[in-house]
Amino acid sequence: xxxxxxxxxxxxxxxxxxxxxxxxxxxxxxxxxxxxxxxxxxxxxxxxxxxxxxxxxxxxxxxxxxxxxxxxxxxxxxxxxxxxxxxxxxxxxxxxxxxxxxxxxxxxxxxxxxxxxxxxxxxxxxxxxxxxxxxxxxxxxxxxxxxxxxxxxxxxxxxxxxxxxxxxxxxxxxxxxxxxxxxxxxxxxxxxxxxxxxxxxxxxxxxxxxxxxxxxxxxxxxxxxxxxxxxxxxxxxxxxx
Numbered sequence: 001x002x003x004x005x006x007x008x009x010x011x012x013x014x015x016x017x018x019x020x021x022x023x024x025x026x027x028x029x030x031x032x033x034x035x036x037x038x039x040x041x042x043x044x045x046x047x048x049x050x051x052x053x054x055x056x057x058x059x060x061x062x063x064x065x066x067x068x069x070x071x072x073x074x075x076x077x078x079x080x081x082x083x084x085x086x087x088x089x090x091x092x093x094x095x096x097x098x099x100x101x102x103x104x105x106x107x108x109x110x111x112x113x114x115x116x117x118x119x120x121x122x123x124x125x126x127x128x129x130x131x132x133x134x135x136x137x138x139x140x141x142x143x144x145x146x147x148x149x150x151x152x153x154x155x156x157x158x159x160x161x162x163x164x165x166x167x168x169x170x171x172x173x174x175x176x177x178x179x180x181x182x183x184x185x186x187x188x189x190x191x192x193x194x195x196x197x198x199x200x201x202x203x204x205x206x207x208x209x210x211x212x213x214x215x216x217x218x219x220x221x222x223x224x225x226x227x228x229x230x231x232x233x234x235x236x237x238x239x240x241x
Contacts, residue, residue: 055085055086055182056085056086056087056133056134056181056182056185056186057086057087057088057089057131057132057133057134058076058086058087058088058089058132058133058134058136058185059089059090059091059128059129059132059134059135059136060072060073060076060088060089060090060091060136060137060138060160061090061091061092061093061124061135061136061137061138061142061143061145061146062090062092062093062137062138062139062142062206062208063092063093063094063095063138063142063208064092064094064095064096064099064121064210065090065091065092065095065099065121065122065123065124066092066095066099066100066101066102066105066121066210067101067102067105067208067209067210067217067220068105068138068206068208068209068220068224069090069091069092069138070090070101070102070105070109070116070119070121071105071108071109071112071114071220071221071224072090072136072138072160072224072228073088073089073090073119074109074114074115074116074119075109075112075113075114075221075224075225075228076088076228076232077114078113078114078115079228079232079235079236080181080232080235080236081236083181085180085181085182086181086182086185089128090122091121091122091123091124091125091128092121092122092123092124093123093124093142093145093146094123095121095122095123095124096121096123097120097121097122097123098120098121098122099120099121100119100120100121101116101119101121102210104209104214104217105209105217105220105221106119107217108217108218108220108221109221111218111221112221112222112225124145124146124149125149126149126150129146129147129149129150129153129157130150130152130153132153132156133156133185133186133189134156134158134163134185134189135153135156135157135158136157136158136159136160136163137157137158137159137160138159138160138205138206138208139159139205139206140159140203140205141205142159143157143158143159155193156189156193158192159203159205160206160224160227160228161201161202161203161204161205161206161227162201162203163192163227163231164226164227164228164229164230164231165199165200165201165202165227165230166191166192166195166196166199166201167188167191167192167230167231167234168230169195169199170188170191170192170195170234172234174187174191175187175188175191175234175235176234181235184234184235185235188231188234188235204223206220206223206224206227207219207220208220
C-alpha cells in the first residue's frame with residue numbers, strides 16, 4: 001500500500017512542507033523513489049540503507065476498520081509520504097472486507113488534510129499481525145486482540161496513545177542519527193519498547209465515533225492527530241536534520 005505524493009498543509013501534530021523529486025544530494029533517485037522527495041531521507045553515505053521494496057510495515061487497528069484506524073492510516077501516510085520502503089495499512093478486529101470508509105470519518109480526514117479516496121476495509125488476521133513491524137491500536141482491548149492472534153507481536157504492539165507518550169520521551173538524537181527511514185522506524189520501536197514501565201502513560205482509549213455526532217468524529221480525528229504527533233515528528237525530520 002503506497003501513499004499518494006500530494007502535499008499537505010496542517011495544524012498541530014502534523015507535518016508540513018513540499019516534496020521534491022530531486023534528492024538533497026543532487027543524485028538521481030533510485031527506482032521507485034522518484035516522487036519521495038525529502039521525506040525519503042535518501043543519503044549516499046548510508047550504503048546499507050534498504051532502498052527497494054517494503055522494509056517496515058505499520059498496521060493500525062480498530063473494530064470495523066472504517067473510522068479510527070483508517071483515519072490514523074491516512075494521516076500517517078500523508079505525513080510520511082510515498083517512500084516504498086514504508087508500508088502503512090489498517091485492519092479491524094470485526095471488520096467486513098471491502099467496506100468504504102465511513103462518510104463522516106472521511107470528511108473528518110479531509111478536513112485534517114488526509115485523503116480517504118480508495119480506502120476499503122479488511123479483517124485483522126494472524127498473518128497481518130505477524131507481518132507488521134509496528135501495530136498501533138485504537139484501544140487496549142484491540143491491543144490484546146491483536147496480540148492474541150500472534151503472541152510474538154506483543155513487544156511491537158502498542159495503543160496509539162501509549163506509543164505517542166513513549167515516543168515523546170525518546171531522546172530525538174537517538175532517532176535522528178539514522179539517515180534511512182526504515183532504520184529510524186526500527187530505532188523508534190526499540191526505544192519505545194525499552195521505555196515501557198519507565199514512563200508514565202495515560203492509557204487513553206480512542207472512543208469509537210461510529211453513528212455518533214459530527215463532534216465525536218472530529219474529536220476522534222484530533223485525538224489521533226495529537227497522539228501521532230511525537231512519532232511522526234521523529235520519522236519526518238526537516239531535510240537538513
